Amino acid sequence: MSPLYLSLFQAFKRSVLMLFQAAPKELRNITLLTLASSAFPPLVLLFNKIIINEISNLLARGAAANPIALIFQKPLLLWTIGGVVLLNLFSDSINTIVSFIFTSLRDRVQGFVQGRVFHKVANYENIALFENPELLNIVQLAEKGVQKLEQLSFIMITTLNGIFILIPSILLSWSITWWIPLILLASLIPAIYVELKYRKQCWEVENTQASINREMNLYKDVLMGDSYAKELRLFHLQNLLLERWQSLFKRMFIKMEQVRQKGTAIVFFWSTFSGAGVALPFVYIVIEVLRGVYTLGDLALYTGLILQLRQSLYLLISSGSDLYNTVLSTTPIFQLLDLQPQFIKNNKFNLNTLKKTVNKNLMGIHIKNVSFSYLGNNKQIIDNINLTIQPNEMIALVGENGAGKTTLAKLLCCLYYPTSGEILWNGRDLRSLDLNEIYSRITVVMQDYARFPTTLRENVGFGYLPSLHDDTAIRDAINQAGMAKEVEYLAQGLETLLGKQLETGVDLSGGQWQRIAIARALMRISSSELLIFDEPTAALDPKTEHEIYNIFRNIASNRIAIVVSHRLALARLADRIVVMEKGRIIEVGTHDELMGLGGQYSLMFNRQASSYQ
Numbered sequence: 033m034s035p036l037y038l039s040l041f042q043a044f045k046r047s048v049l050m051l052f053q054a055a056p057k058e059l060r061n062i063t064l065l066t067l068a069s070s071a072f073p074p075l076v077l078l079f080n081k082i083i084i085n086e087i088s089n090l091l092a093r094g095a096a097a098n099p100i101a102l103i104f105q106k107p108l109l110l111w112t113i114g115g116v117v118l119l120n121l122f123s124d125s126i127n128t129i130v131s132f133i134f135t136s137l138r139d140r141v142q143g144f145v146q147g148r149v150f151h152k153v154a155n156y157e158n159i160a161l162f163e164n165p166e167l168l169n170i171v172q173l174a175e176k177g178v179q180k181l182e183q184l185s186f187i188m189i190t191t192l193n194g195i196f197i198l199i200p201s202i203l204l205s206w207s208i209t210w211w212i213p214l215i216l217l218a219s220l221i222p223a224i225y226v227e228l229k230y231r232k233q234c235w236e237v238e239n240t241q242a243s244i245n246r247e248m249n250l251y252k253d254v255l256m257g258d259s260y261a262k263e264l265r266l267f268h269l270q271n272l273l274l275e276r277w278q279s280l281f282k283r284m285f286i287k288m289e290q291v292r293q294k295g296t297a298i299v300f301f302w303s304t305f306s307g308a309g310v311a312l313p314f315v316y317i318v319i320e321v322l323r324g325v326y327t328l329g330d331l332a333l334y335t336g337l338i339l340q341l342r343q344s345l346y347l348l349i350s351s352g353s354d355l356y357n358t359v360l361s362t363t364p365i366f367q368l369l370d371l372q373p374q375f376i377k378n379n380k381f382n383l384n385t386l387k388k389t390v391n392k393n394l395m396g397i398h399i400k401n402v403s404f405s406y407l408g409n410n411k412q413i414i415d416n417i418n419l420t421i422q423p424n425e426m427i428a429l430v431g432e433n434g435a436g437k438t439t440l441a442k443l444l445c446c447l448y449y450p451t452s453g454e455i456l457w458n459g460r461d462l463r464s465l466d467l468n469e470i471y472s473r474i475t476v477v478m479q480d481y482a483r484f485p486t487t488l489r490e491n492v493g494f495g496y497l498p499s500l501h502d503d504t505a506i507r508d509a510i511n512q513a514g515m516a517k518e519v520e521y522l523a524q525g526l527e528t529l530l531g532k533q534l535e536t537g538v539d540l541s542g543g544q545w546q547r548i549a550i551a552r553a554l555m556r557i558s559s560s561e562l563l564i565f566d567e568p569t570a571a572l573d574p575k576t577e578h579e580i581y582n583i584f585r586n587i588a589s590n591r592i593a594i595v596v597s598h599r600l601a602l603a604r605l606a607d608r609i610v611v612m613e614k615g616r617i618i619e620v621g622t623h624d625e626l627m628g629l630g631g632q633y634s635l636m637f638n639r640q641a642s643s644y645q
């Protein structure tokens with residue numbers, strides 16, 4: 033059984049619990065109002081019976097000259113008419129209040145559950161969550177499940193309402209003759225069965241199509257997202273990509289439509305069969321009235337009752353099957369919330385053993401026999417690497433595209449764990465360290481850095497939250513990253529919103545965004561022992577790039593620094609250069625040593641140098 037398995041009952045229990053956590057007051061009020069209003073339909077039927085019998089008796093004496101006065105002379109008739117009017121009035125106003133409370137309940141549930149899902153995804157320790165199709169499907173289905181959970185409260189209340197109306201109806205119809213409720217129920221059983229089966233099939237189709245749905249969403253992002261907008265138009269890709277989206281949609285729709293058509297036909301057949309179950313009790317009552325056993329009032333009460341009983345049974349079935357379907361759909365929410373990073377298959381290690389084995393004599397970073405493959409792909413992206421990085425050493429990782437430099441940098445940041453081998457930091461295996469502890473001790477500038485849709489202050493200050501409101505620290509970081517001049521021109525200074533999607537947002541050039549990312553990293557430099565810069569200057573002009581490298585050299589002087597770069601003229605500033613090829617380290621040494629070696633590095637360096645001549 034999959035570790036993510038959750039039974040339907042567990043999912044139901046947790047869904048209800050979550051609803052109560054999200055909106056306890058609303059749920060209580062709706063339940064009470066529903067309970068009260070469910071007494072209305074049987075009461076109306078009962079009052080109608082009394083009214084019809086009273087009127088039949090009065091009519092037997094001849095037509096009334098003054099009907100209003102006559103009603104007032106008959107207290108029972110007066111009270112029951114008043115009762116019917118009042119019940120109708122209250123039923124409408126209660127419905128209005130209930131629908132108002134439902135709106136607020138829906139919003140609360142959405143906010144609460146979505147918040148939990150966002151929290152789980154944003155705090156999920158391992159970014160493999162975004163690369164594993166199985167996990168991505170769960171995220172996708174959980175997002176859909178959030179909408180379903182909102183509906184669950186409505187369905188539960190409808191079911192409750194059905195039950196409340198059903199009980200008095202059963203008791204009353206039982207009093208006519210015992211077999212009436214039984215025959216109604218029995219005729220509905222096949223309809224219940226096929227309906228549940230149909231719902232399950234629909235859910236299974238939805239489940240198996242999660243990956244198609246995800247692919248469709250990717251095309252949606254390309255067609256609608258601003259980062260693709262320019263190339264989409266310049267290369268005329270709109271129709272091609274739209275057709276791809278449409279073909280995926282068709283594939284999904286056709287399969288679902290097949291299940292729907294087949295299901296509707298079967299459900300229709302059995303619903304008609306169950307409708308026939310009403311005929312027998314109805315005919316029986318008409319005969320009994322004609323035989324003089326029942327009055328006309330009884331006829332109105334009992335036929336109304338039978339129809340009400342059937343209707344509430346049907347309501348119960350359809351809301352029961354909605355409930356079934358909804359609980360199935362909410363299951364992924366809890367599968368996602370229960371997800372633990374160790375479920376990622378290539379992280380097989382014994383944490384307790386790792387925690388105990390600490391070698392205090394090993395300072396710096398020791399990469400020992402490390403190999404790594406991305407999930408779902410057996411190719412060794414890092415292939416048995418061994419490397420020791422001394423304390424205070426600056427290393428430049430170089431190599432051709434796809435050599436595995438970024439992957440190695442990501443292993444050092446613990447964004448992934450090695451498939452085999454170990455990485456020790458000051459004698460301790462990285463996997464035995466708390467991730468928050470690691471992240472607080474390292475500074476990273478990624479190749480694909482983030483552009484937060486917030487203010488300049490936050491884009492920089494997010495690097496070190498305690499200094500978010502420390503203007504001096506933020507301005508220092510901006511100055512060091514070479515952004516001082518640009519900031520001078522921003523009307524709102526540090527409070528300027530960045531990103532053109534924001535109403536008053538200012539857009540920056542690629543190089544400016546990169547300098548913001550560097551400034552963000554510089555914010556946390558004082559608390560960092562390890563610096564990892566992956567192509568940190570790719571978008572910078574040569575002058576700024578040189579300045580930034582000098583800053584790196586400076587700040588790296590009493591820490592371990594690893595810089596991934598294709599600019600070999602700058603890589604030579606490092607203490608040692610590590611050359612990678614196809615996931616392996618092929619050369620290690622200083623610039624002069626490697627040039628003397630006449631291997632891959634000298635070839636790359638000479639090629640780059642010649643392109644400047």
Ligand SMILES: Nc1ncnc2c1ncn2[C@@H]1O[C@H](COP(=O)(O)OP(=O)(O)OP(=O)(O)O)[C@@H](O)[C@H]1O
Pocket residue numbers: 163406409413431432433434435436437438439440
């Ligand atoms: N998230 C991922 N999932 C699967 N494969 C990946 C992933 N990221 C990278 N790869 C693969 O790993 C290999 C090494 O990529 P990596 O980014 O580490 O190379 P690199 O040396 O940094 O390249 P570049 O110089 O182009 O940045 C590539 O073949 C790439 O296809």
